[in-house]
Amino acid sequence: MTEAFVVKDHYGELYKKHHPPMLGDEVWWLEKIGKDGAFHKKLAYEGVNTVQDFLKMLVVDPPKLRNILGPGMSEKMWDVTIKHAKTCVMGNKYYIFQGTNYRIFLPYLSTCESRD
Numbered sequence: 001m002t003e004a005f006v007v008k009d010h011y012g013e014l015y016k017k018h019h020p021p022m023l024g025d026e027v028w029w030l031e032k033i034g035k036d037g038a039f040h041k042k043l044a045y046e047g048v049n050t051v052q053d054f055l056k057m058l059v060v061d062p063p064k065l066r067n068i069l070g071p072g073m074s075e076k077m078w079d080v081t082i083k084h085a086k087t088c089v090m091g092n093k094y095y096i097f098q099g100t101n102y103r104i105f106l107p108y109l110s111t112c113e114s115r116d
Contacts, residue, residue: 017029017030017031017084019084019087020084020087020088020089021051021084021085021087021088022051022088022089023050023051023052023055023088023089024050024051024052025050025051026049026050026051027040027043027044027048027049027050027051027053027054028040029051030051030054030081030084030085031080031081031083031084032073032077032078032080032081032084033081038072039069039072039073042068042069042070043068043069046068048065048068051085051088054085055085055086055088055106056106058082058085059104059106060104060106066078
């Protein structure tokens with residue numbers, strides 16, 4: 001016989017959201033996007049697999065990103081997800097897209113900027 005003891009359960013810790021997220025994190029690490037949930041599946045179908053993909057689309061075509069997530073994601077949920085994504089540490093390398101009347105800077109994902 002032994003004395004009574006407490007067993008600590010780490011169930012669910014594997015899926016806790018990262019604060020801040022990293023560019024290479026899978027998109028479901030963002031707030032309000034659950035692993036294998038409806039939003040995750042919709043984003044994956046459109047090729048938005050990482051936080052970086054999410055941020056790129058947010059800069060290049062926010063209405064398309066909003067449309068992908070659909071009416072199931074309320075405005076409040078959208079704001080929470082966007083706010084969380086924008087806390088991502090961007091690093092110091094950028095892609096630069098330039099046209100006649102515009103210039104877009106997007107973060108560059110190097111292999112050292114992921115949690116893997």
